[in-house]
Amino acid sequence: MNHNTPVSPRPLSHLTDATTRVLTAAQLRAHGVAAADLTAACRPGGPWQQILPGVFLLHPGPPTSEERLHAVLLYAGRPPGEKVTLPQQSADSAAAASLPPNRRPAVDAAAAAAPEIPAAYGDAMITGLAALTLHRFSSAPPLLALERIDVLVPRTRRLRSTGPAHLVRSHALPRPQLVTGVPVAPVPRALADAVAQLADASAVRRLLTEAVRGGHCEPAAIVKELNQARLLTRPHVVDAVDSLLAEGRAIAEDRLYRLVSEHGLPDPLWNVDLRLPGGPHIGGVDAYWPDQAVALELDTRAPRQDEDALWSEYARKREHLERLGITVVHITPKKLRDAMDQQAQVVRTALMASSDRDPAAYVVVLPR
Structure with missing residues (x-):
C-alpha cells in the first residue's frame, strides 16, 4: 500500500x-x-x-x-x-443514534423540525x-x-x-x-x-392565474418579482399581469364577503364612494359601516414603477377620512387568506370602538 x-x-x-x-x-x-x-x-x-x-x-x-x-x-x-x-x-449521528434514548445528546426542537x-x-x-x-x-x-x-x-x-x-x-x-x-x-x-x-402569452397567463387561484401566493408578490426581473416591459407579460390583478382582486373581495358573513359582522355598504355634502370626492372604499363610521380598504396595490404615487394617493385618502372622524381598517389579501379570524376581530374591534369616539362628519355615500 x-x-x-x-x-x-x-x-x-x-x-x-x-x-x-x-x-x-x-x-x-x-x-x-x-x-x-x-x-x-x-x-x-x-x-x-x-x-x-x-x-x-x-x-x-x-x-x-x-x-x-x-x-x-x-x-x-x-x-x-x-x-x-x-x-x-x-x-x-450514527453513533448518537445507537445510544439509549436517555444518553443521547439534547437536540433543539426547532432545529430538529427544520x-x-x-x-x-x-x-x-x-x-x-x-x-x-x-x-x-x-x-x-x-x-x-x-x-x-x-x-x-x-x-x-x-x-x-x-x-x-x-x-x-x-x-x-x-x-x-x-x-x-x-x-x-x-x-x-x-x-x-x-x-x-416564455414567449407564449397563454402559457404565461395560465401560470400566473394558477398561482393565485391555487393559493400559492398573492398577486402583489408575483408582480414584485416580475418588476425586479424587468419583465413588465414585455406586452404579453403586462397583459397577463392585468388579468392576474383582476383575478386577485375578485378572490380577495370574495374572502372579504366571507369574513363578514361567517363571523357575524353587520352588513356594510359594499364598494361605495364617499363625498362631502356639496364638496369634493373623498375616495372609494370596499366596505363602509355608516352607523359606526368605519371604512375598510383592501390593499391590492401591485409594486410597479408608480408604486410611490399610488401609495401617496392611499395615504392621502386615509388621512382625509381620519380627519373627518372615520376609522379606516386596512387589510391585505394575504392577511385575509392566512388570518381571516384575526382580521375579523380587527374589524369587530373598530366597530365596537365607535361608541367611544366623537361623532364623525356627515358624508354622502354613493355606489361605486
Whole structure:
C-alpha cells in the first residue's frame, strides 16, 4: 500500500436512492473510487456514466427526473475546493443514534423540525418551470419533458450552463423551500424565472392565474418579482399581469364577503364612494359601516414603477377620512387568506370602538 491508496475504501452497495446514485467526482474519491476506476466505469458499455461535468450517474440507463434534479444541484451547488460531504449519515449521528434514548445528546426542537438542505448543494436551488412542477402546478410540464432544468445560483458562481443544467444567476437569493428533499425557489421567484423564458402569452397567463387561484401566493408578490426581473416591459407579460390583478382582486373581495358573513359582522355598504355634502370626492372604499363610521380598504396595490404615487394617493385618502372622524381598517389579501379570524376581530374591534369616539362628519355615500 502506498500513500495514494485510500484507507478502508467504502463500499458502494448501499447507494440506492437518487441522492446517492448521483455523486460528484470528489464524493466518489471520498468513497475510495480511484480516478482510473472512475474513468473505466464510464466507458461505453460501462456501469456508470458522466451526466454533467464532475457529476456521475451510478447506473447505465437514462436518469430519472429525481436524479436529474440532484445532478444539476450537485453541478451548480458546490464551489471548487469546498469540503466534501458524503451522502450518508455521519459517524457522529450514527453513533448518537445507537445510544439509549436517555444518553443521547439534547437536540433543539426547532432545529430538529427544520428541513435540512444537503451541504453538497450549497446555496443552489431549483427554479423556473421545474420548481413550479415541484410546487404541483398543473400548468407546468412534467420534469421529464423539460430539456433543461433551471437552477438558481449566486451571480459570482463561475460555471456555465451545460447539458440539463441551465444556470440562472442572481445578486440576491431567496430562502429556498425544501420539496421532496430538493431546495426549490419560492413560487413568486420561480414564476419570474419561468416567465423570463416564455414567449407564449397563454402559457404565461395560465401560470400566473394558477398561482393565485391555487393559493400559492398573492398577486402583489408575483408582480414584485416580475418588476425586479424587468419583465413588465414585455406586452404579453403586462397583459397577463392585468388579468392576474383582476383575478386577485375578485378572490380577495370574495374572502372579504366571507369574513363578514361567517363571523357575524353587520352588513356594510359594499364598494361605495364617499363625498362631502356639496364638496369634493373623498375616495372609494370596499366596505363602509355608516352607523359606526368605519371604512375598510383592501390593499391590492401591485409594486410597479408608480408604486410611490399610488401609495401617496392611499395615504392621502386615509388621512382625509381620519380627519373627518372615520376609522379606516386596512387589510391585505394575504392577511385575509392566512388570518381571516384575526382580521375579523380587527374589524369587530373598530366597530365596537365607535361608541367611544366623537361623532364623525356627515358624508354622502354613493355606489361605486
